[in-house]
Amino acid sequence: MSLARDLEALAIDIAQDAGALARMRRQEGVAIAATKSALADIVTLADREVEALIRARLAEARPEDGFLGEETGAERGTSDVTWVVDPIDGTVNYAYGMPQYAVSIAAVIGEPVAGQWEAISAAVYAPALGEVFHAARGAGAWLGDQQLAVNAEVTPAGGLLATGFGYDPATHAGDLARVARVMPMARDLRRGGSAALDLAYVAAGRLDGYFERGLAPWDHAAGALLVAEAGGECTFIAGDDTNPRPLIVASSPSIFERLLQLSLDD
Structure with missing residues (x-):
């Protein structure tokens, strides 16, 4: 082994x-x-x-x-x-x-x-x-x-997506703006409260995609591997001077590029 x-x-x-x-x-x-x-x-x-x-x-x-x-x-x-x-x-x-x-x-x-x-x-x-x-x-x-395998295709109604929000009220406006940008490609949005499970659900095909700013390393380390091994795409973008909160985006390959672009800050 x-x-x-x-x-x-x-x-x-x-x-x-x-x-x-x-x-x-x-x-x-x-x-x-x-x-x-x-x-x-x-x-x-x-x-x-x-x-x-x-x-x-x-x-x-x-x-x-x-x-x-x-x-x-x-x-x-x-x-x-x-x-x-x-x-x-x-x-x-x-x-x-x-x-x-x-x-x-x-x-x-x-x-x-x-x-x-x-x-x-x-x-x-x-x-x-x-x-x-x-x-x-x-x-x-x-x-x-x-x-497990991620969903190969997303229905014409859009993707079932998930996200989360930071605990600091100062970050909520940016999080809500991100949701507003993403919603046109969404069938609906879920906010489950556990990043690890959201990523696992992308891997299992229960969600089409997941995006969130501000996760800590332990929030996504295991879930990101689940997505990758289930045939999905998952990226980590470190914070910078413009936005110190790192970004995680994970989804089926069919919607990944669009979800990533819409998740990025303007």
Whole structure:
């Protein structure tokens, strides 16, 4: 078995254990531990506990690897592999009792910086929904044992698209302007609240495309590999002086160029 497949299996196993812990803590009741970038950007005690579990399992199995987690930051390893982890993607959904949240784990090689790494393995587990999306570089994307493929064509009614909005109110005008530009090519728009699941849904053909500014590396590391391995296109555009918030666009190839152009700021 290749390294990518080995790491995929490890990511699946750990994601399922971590998801079971998240689901149990959700049933017990959620306690808010802190806010981050804005009052609406919350961290639960479960986020921290779940990330600690993932980090401990990875350190036991692969002590030489690096780690980049939402809650505990970055630590370089001595191998070429870094694990990029979001313990609970969709924390606000999680806190409100909505099922659209996920554990996202990706193994990447190269510089542990979004846009500079190559993702080789991924698992996105939705505990409340019982679904495990996973991929290894060159081996396809899967939901359980069902191979995934993006939608080859978009209906004449337009694409079913998804997006998200930043927590900082100052960014909302730009986000809404982006939606207004994209809507002429959309059949409808979804705002699920978990970037990892939105990307997994593009890979599964449940969405035709997804676009969002302002994601953190752990939000998209696993999902982007799912899209690529399902035959889709996914691009990361780093922030710059004009707009420091990075842009992610993912879709079926048939609409990718148009969605990308409309997602770019004027």
